[in-house]
Amino acid sequence: MSNPFVAYVSGIPSRPTVKVRTGPSTTYDPPMFEISVGTSNLPILDVRADDKGANLQGKTYQWFRLQFPNGQVGWTRDDLLTVSGDGTAFGYGVVSTGTVAFNLIRSFVPNITTTTINPVGVVPPAPVAPIPAAPPAPTVIAPPVVVTPPTIPTAPTQPMAPVVMSPVTPPPTQPAAPTVVVVPVIIPVTTAPAPVAPVAPVAPVPAAPPPVAPVPALPLNAPMAVIKTMGAAPTRLGPSTTFSRTGVLLNRHGRYSILEVQRENANQRYRWLRVSANGQSVWIREDLVSYEGDTSVLGLPTDLYPAPMVEKYWWVRGYNMSPNLDTSLVQHDGWDLGAATGEPMLAGPNGGTVVKINICSKCTAEKPSTLMNGYSVGDPAIFNDPAWGFGYGNYVIVRYTSDQLPVSTRQLLLSRGFGETAAVYVMYAHLAAIAVREGQVLTANQQIGTCGNTGNSEAAHLHLESRASKSAQFIGWANIRSGVMDAVALFKR
Numbered sequence: 001m002s003n004p005f006v007a008y009v010s011g012i013p014s015r016p017t018v019k020v021r022t023g024p025s026t027t028y029d030p031p032m033f034e035i036s037v038g039t040s041n042l043p044i045l046d047v048r049a050d051d052k053g054a055n056l057q058g059k060t061y062q063w064f065r066l067q068f069p070n071g072q073v074g075w076t077r078d079d080l081l082t083v084s085g086d087g088t089a090f091g092y093g094v095v096s097t098g099t100v101a102f103n104l105i106r107s108f109v110p111n112i113t114t115t116t117i118n119p120v121g122v123v124p125p126a127p128v129a130p131i132p133a134a135p136p137a138p139t140v141i142a143p144p145v146v147v148t149p150p151t152i153p154t155a156p157t158q159p160m161a162p163v164v165m166s167p168v169t170p171p172p173t174q175p176a177a178p179t180v181v182v183v184p185v186i187i188p189v190t191t192a193p194a195p196v197a198p199v200a201p202v203a204p205v206p207a208a209p210p211p212v213a214p215v216p217a218l219p220l221n222a223p224m225a226v227i228k229t230m231g232a233a234p235t236r237l238g239p240s241t242t243f244s245r246t247g248v249l250l251n252r253h254g255r256y257s258i259l260e261v262q263r264e265n266a267n268q269r270y271r272w273l274r275v276s277a278n279g280q281s282v283w284i285r286e287d288l289v290s291y292e293g294d295t296s297v298l299g300l301p302t303d304l305y306p307a308p309m310v311e312k313y314w315w316v317r318g319y320n321m322s323p324n325l326d327t328s329l330v331q332h333d334g335w336d337l338g339a340a341t342g343e344p345m346l347a348g349p350n351g352g353t354v355v356k357i358n359i360c361s362k363c364t365a366e367k368p369s370t371l372m373n374g375y376s377v378g379d380p381a382i383f384n385d386p387a388w389g390f391g392y393g394n395y396v397i398v399r400y401t402s403d404q405l406p407v408s409t410r411q412l413l414l415s416r417g418f419g420e421t422a423a424v425y426v427m428y429a430h431l432a433a434i435a436v437r438e439g440q441v442l443t444a445n446q447q448i449g450t451c452g453n454t455g456n457s458e459a460a461h462l463h464l465e466s467r468a469s470k471s472a473q474f475i476g477w478a479n480i481r482s483g484v485m486d487a488v489a490l491f492k493r
């Protein structure tokens with residue numbers, strides 16, 4: 001009668017894949033292969049406590065032995081998996097709603113934290129080298145096919161990528177790195193090397209080890225990065241993912257002073273921030289933070305709208321479209337911000353007008369999402385079905401006219417040729433409830449609904465999408481498709 005106990009690879013926001021190992025700890029290195037986030041319906045064969053007792057705030061990680069589509073069997077950690085079905089045999093009871101496994105409490109946990117378990121006949125490797133010099137690149141299994149749905153002229157045309165995190169997922173604690181190893185942080189060289197001077201005929205001065213740069217005293221209103229990931233955020237030695245991770249994790253809601261901002265590459269993709277954390281200097285990508293203080297000194301606009309949910313949300317996924325498409329990530333034309341169902345969703349600070357609402361007729365309170373109704377994530381049938389809101393579930397589209405926009409947004413629209421009377425239309429999707437009517441004129445920060453899990457969604461989240469138009473006359477969402485732009489044009493986060 002019960003459903004089988006299965007896992008969905010939910011992963012962490014910053015990585016498209018999750019490592020699969022030969023045993024229940026990160027010391028089983030290198031990984032066997034990597035599995036794409038979004039892979040679903042993986043039979044759970046066994047669950048063991050972390051071999052080395054690795055834990056997060058005292059809660060020991062559990063590892064799931066899974067059967068993968070490539071025929072292999074391997075282990076993945078519980079903070080990276082969303083599970084559902086009858087887990088009674090492993091002490092989980094019946095999990096009726098997909099839940100991040102780390103958040104579940106096992107009623108029995110056999111032999112926690114011992115190192116004597118020899119899992120499934122896998123021979124533990126020799127003692128782990130603290131820092132693998134060059135870990136071999138694991139095999140990446142082809143990601144699941146992302147289906148682009150046919151265009152529906154009168155409807156939203158771009159499917160949301162499924163949100164991959166659950167409301168209370170624990171911090172993404174670096175599944176890629178050996179967790180117990182302290183990695184000395186090397187302060188990256190951020191200045192261009194000095195031109196090589198003609199060598200003077202003197203004995204070379206032995207280089208003294210550079211002192212650790214002291215953290216400068218902070219001026220009042222100094223720009224700060226506030227961490228918006230669900231849990232601790234990983235950091236890197238330099239301003240791109242090509243640099244190694246440091247051992248430094250930044251705490252959710254932690255405030256860190258920003259020392260420097262750099263673009264990732266010539267394509268003007270993400271900015272990276274060099275921040276000071278406990279006297280160390282580390283890099284973090286901009287989409288994992290919000291800003292406080294005077295960011296004008298960093299060249300960032302200061303007048304943007306606040307994020308539509310106050311404080312209690314976390315970053316799941318950002319805008320990823322041409323011309324800055326990162327092909328290693330899912331194409332995505334909005335921001336996904338995770339939050340609990342029922343979290344208030346607020347309109348902009350200068351008012352706006354509701355130009356469209358959609359009530360998802362197939363989304364019920366008990367089973368709001370397509371996934372809960374037996375569809376796979378990204379099922380193309382959903383994107384053709386108005387009863388599912390074409391995948392967006394319950395949504396509201398609000399028009400913000402030129403006079404309601406931040407000055408920096410108006411300047412951006414001008415620079416892109418939208419003209420003086422441009423408007424920005426914002427879709428707030430996957431809502432649990434809608435509190436406004438079509439045509440309604442909104443007051444400042446008026447609540448327009450609540451965060452939910454309706455439509456093509458894995459867990460409660462907001463899909464926030466911005467499209468600019470030359471006209472304040474709403475001509476349909478699909479008709480302003482060409483104006484799609486990163487929500488950062490209008491919103492702080």
Ligand SMILES: [Zn+2]
Nearest residue numbers: 160161336463
């Ligand atoms: Zn989305």
